[in-house]
Amino acid sequence: MAQWSEGYVTEVEYIADCFPELAPAHLDLALLHRGIAFPDTHAGFNYLELGFGQGITLAMLAAAQPQGRFFGNDFNPSHVLGARALAESARLDNLTLFEDSFAELAARDLPPMDYIVLHGIYSWVSAENRGHIVALIRRLLKTGGVVYVSYNAQPGWAPKAPMQRAMMEFAARHGAETLAERFSAARDFLQSLSRAGAAYFAHNPVAQEQLDGLWDLNDAYLVHEFASENWVALHHADVVRDMAAAKLSFAGSSTLANNFPLFSIPPEIAALYQSAEDPAMREMIRDFAVNTQFRRDIFVRGARHLDATALDGGYRELxxxxxxxxxxxxxxxxxxxxxxxxxxxxxxxxxxxxxxxxxxxxxxxxxxxxxxxxxxxxxxxxxxxxxxxxxxxLQPCEMTALACERTQAINQAMMTRAVAGRYVAALASPLIGSGIEVDRGDVLFLAPVLQEHRCRSLPGPRCSGPGSA
Ligand SMILES: C[S@@+](CC[C@H](N)C(=O)[O-])C[C@H]1O[C@@H](n2cnc3c(N)ncnc32)[C@H](O)[C@@H]1O
Known part of the structure; x- marks a missing residue:
């Protein structure tokens, strides 16, 4: 590991995926579902992504949300170079990318943020770095601001802990040149153990299922998931305690169904869930009820509950x-x-x-x-x-109109990547105000259509009618 990596993987670049659940419109919707007020983004907003990886999500958002100012950091220079190249080719003048660690970012003079998001970070970095992240949030998030934090969660992820440790130990002793090869061999080693009848897998059927699932992961994902020295599965209650230090309270989930007990808590457990008064205790019951493996939590600094009129208005305008x-x-x-x-x-x-x-x-x-x-x-x-x-x-109509040309520029850049044989997993949508997942085949298929049409020739978004006047 490089010295500056602080135990995180730097030898292999992370995958270039897009996560629309980080979009302001999506986070606002989750808050609306929970009856909690969200930032008014019409007049502009500031958005920070901590540890942006390849920066695809951030670039898609910056293209599709011209009223926002977007900032991000990642300490891996290869990631920053790639993200900056994309931002330049898409002419994103509202995106600033720093090659900073979380500790270094603290020294930057940044504006107060409406949204701070971190995806795939919090349970892969050291406790010290989690402390830097909380300190950044405490200093930079506006009153009423929103935080998204995802993490590997207890109890569903727990069976993977011994597997992760075994893979780390095996890979450290393996002679292959690259990290990807060493971890691929470590995965094979676990499978050999299982096939030879190791009681761990026989006694933990979920562990066996999770082991089988490792073959669905590509090399980059495998090493970023398992080769971090600080890998941990977190209890929601601990994350709530951490975030309380930044004056945040838990507000909901970016996995929309989780905001509705009816859709997400098994009926047999609903009474137990409802009887718990403390929200963190409720979430713990949820996590045991459905054996949660990964959480996408939303926190707010100051939860303002919407009254019936505001809630009704929020839905009518949605x-x-x-x-x-x-x-x-x-x-x-x-x-x-x-x-x-x-x-x-x-x-x-x-x-x-x-x-x-x-x-x-x-x-x-x-x-x-x-x-x-x-x-x-x-x-x-x-x-x-x-x-x-x-x-x-969808994002507000007036934003869609502003975003059309900009999304076209980033989609051209994605097409160029696809044609060159590079991995492409998203296109920007001016309607939803973020990236939308597609595969490379879709992009190649859409390329002639996107090239031929200009925004002005596409039917404009329908903005008339009740609720959107
Ligand atoms: C699993 S990846 C997630 C990337 C991105 N958020 C995404 O979901 O595509 C974790 C990212 O955090 C970055 N990272 C890890 N530790 C860091 C630190 N101490 N300071 C800044 N970035 C860090 C890594 O370089 C990597 O890009």
């Missing part, structure tokens, strides 16, 4: 679109609690209307086909469809 073809929206669907059957009488008209284009919830509630349905039932159905990822929340 604009949504289909995120998959209508034919792929099954009426029997899977949630963490099991299979749910959608109420066709409500969901069918909603989905059919959205197949024509984006709509606000107020517009959907006013559909003739929903005349006999209470507005709250329409909101509940939209929320369920959002949790199922059939729908996606």
């Amino acid at each position: 604009r949504v679109a289909l995120r998959r073809p209508l034919a792929d929206c099954a009426f029997e669907a899977r949630l963490p609690v099991g299979t749910v059957n959608l109420d066709c009488s409500v969901c069918e008209p909603i989905l059919a209307e959205l197949a024509k284009g984006p709509r606000s919830v107020a517009e959907l509630a006013a559909l003739p086909g929903l005349a006999k349905v209470a507005p709250s039932t329409c909101v509940d159905s939209v929320n369920l469809l959002l949790c199922l990822r059939y729908l996606v929340a």
